[in-house]
Amino acid sequence: EAGVAQSPRYKIIEKRQSVAFWCNPISGHATLYWYQQILGQGPKLLIQFQNNGVVDDSQLPKDRFSAERLKGVDSTLKIQPAKLEDSAVYLCASSLALSGSKTGELFFGEGSRLTVL
Amino acid sequence: QQQVKQSPQSLIVQKGGISIINCAYENTAFDYFPWYQQFPGKGPALLIAIRPDVSEKKEGRFTISFNKSAKQFSLHIMDSQPGDSATYFCAARHLGGYSSASKIIFGSGTRLSIRP
Numbered sequence: 057e058a059g060v061a062q063s064p065r066y067k068i069i070e071k072r073q074s075v076a077f078w079c080n081p082i083s084g085h086a087t088l089y090w091y092q093q094i095l096g097q098g099p100k101l102l103i104q105f106q107n108n109g110v111v112d113d114s115q116l117p118k119d120r121f122s123a124e125r126l127k128g129v130d131s132t133l134k135i136q137p138a139k140l141e142d143s144a145v146y147l148c149a150s151s152l153a154l155s156g157s158k159t160g161e162l163f164f165g166e167g168s169r170l171t172v173l
Numbered sequence: 174q175q176q177v178k179q180s181p182q183s184l185i186v187q188k189g190g191i192s193i194i195n196c197a198y199e200n201t202a203f204d205y206f207p208w209y210q211q212f213p214g215k216g217p218a219l220l221i222a223i224r225p226d227v228s229e230k231k232e233g234r235f236t237i238s239f240n241k242s243a244k245q246f247s248l249h250i251m252d253s254q255p256g257d258s259a260t261y262f263c264a265a266r267h268l269g270g271y272s273s274a275s276k277i278i279f280g281s282g283t284r285l286s287i288r289p
Contacts, residue, residue, distance in 0.1 A: 060216070091279075098179070098262050098279035099217065111274035147216050161207070162277060164216025 058082065060165035062148050068171045074136035077168045081130070081150030088125055089162065090133050091147040099147055105131065138172045145169045176200075177265050179280030187288050192250040194283045196263035199244065205266035207277070208237065208248050210259050217262055217279075221248070253287045260284050 061080040069075050081088050086107050091099035102121065104112040107128040116123070120139070125131040135142055145167040152161075178197045186192045196206075207222035223230045223237040223246065230237045236249040250257055263280040 096282070098281045101276055101278070104274060104276060106274065112276055149216070161219045161222075162209075162217075164218065166214065166216050 060148055060150055060163055062146075062165035062168050064168055065166065066169050066171075068173065069138055071140055071172050072137040074134065075138060075170060076135075077133045077146050077148075077170075079131045079133070079148030079165060081148070082163055085150035085152055085163070086128070087151045088131050089149045089151075090123055090131070091149065091164075093145045093147055093167070095144070102133070135170075138170075140172050143170055143172045177203075177263055177278055177280040179263050179283060181283060182281070183284040183286070185286045185288060186250075186253045188253060188255060190253050190287075192248075192253045192257065192285055192287070194248045194261055194263070194285070195245065196247065196280050197243075197245045198265055200265075200267065201244075202268045203265035203278075204268050206237070206239065206246050207264050207266075208235075209262045209264060209279070211262065211282075212259050220261070250285075253285075255287045255289050258285060258287050 060082055063078050067075055088105045090102045092102050093099045102116045103123045105125040108125045121135055123133045147164050147167045149162040149164045180195050205224055208220045209217035210220040211217040221232050221235050221237055223239050225241050228239050234251045239246045260282045262282050264277050266275055266277050268275055
């Protein structure tokens with residue numbers, strides 16, 4: 057079974073530039089997440105989709121970050137304009153479900169490492 | 174408070190020893206407590222998980238101990254091996270409500286190094 061695919065793996069940009077990350081979840085997984093992992097910290101949830109609808113974006117800096125999940129499959133996360141503090145690994149994860157009796161194990165991609173200079 | 178506090182930040186254990194990582198939470202709306210393991214350059218992967226209605230869960234050399242009254246849980250790695258060297262994250266699932274979805278909240282991580 058193919059895992060969660062993310063691209064690009066690495067990206068270096070100047071501050072105030074824009075960047076986009078792509079994620080393709082495991083086939084059949086309805087829930088998709090974008091986490092931000094700053095060096096030395098735990099993953100922080102940015103946005104959560106259920107199919108193609110947003111169910112939680114409370115920690116997404118909406119003035120500069122945006123995300124979409126067209127057709128309920130793959131997703132893109134965009135940052136515009138980037139700031140120095142956006143340097144982090146952006147992790148995409150997917151799960152079958154997260155509520156009710158299902159445990160909702162998260163399957164993570166390898167991440168996209170962003171460096172903002 | 175939707176937080177999970179994890180300690181220590183880093184840990185060095187001799188091969189064959191026991192590694193212990195601790196986590197604490199405040200919110201009683203957490204209903205599922207997984208541990209994730211992350212190797213450099215990789216995404217986290219589920220290691221073991223527990224529900225609050227049991228006090229202990231063991232899978233091979235990995236054991237979760239859960240103290241519901243103290244709102245604390247810990248990961249024990251018995252007979253620690255160099256291959257266990259990784260970053261470990263405790264986490265908790267926060268139950269959603271009518272207007273919000275369930276979500277997984279992560280601790281800050283423990284960098285474990287096993288000395289050969």
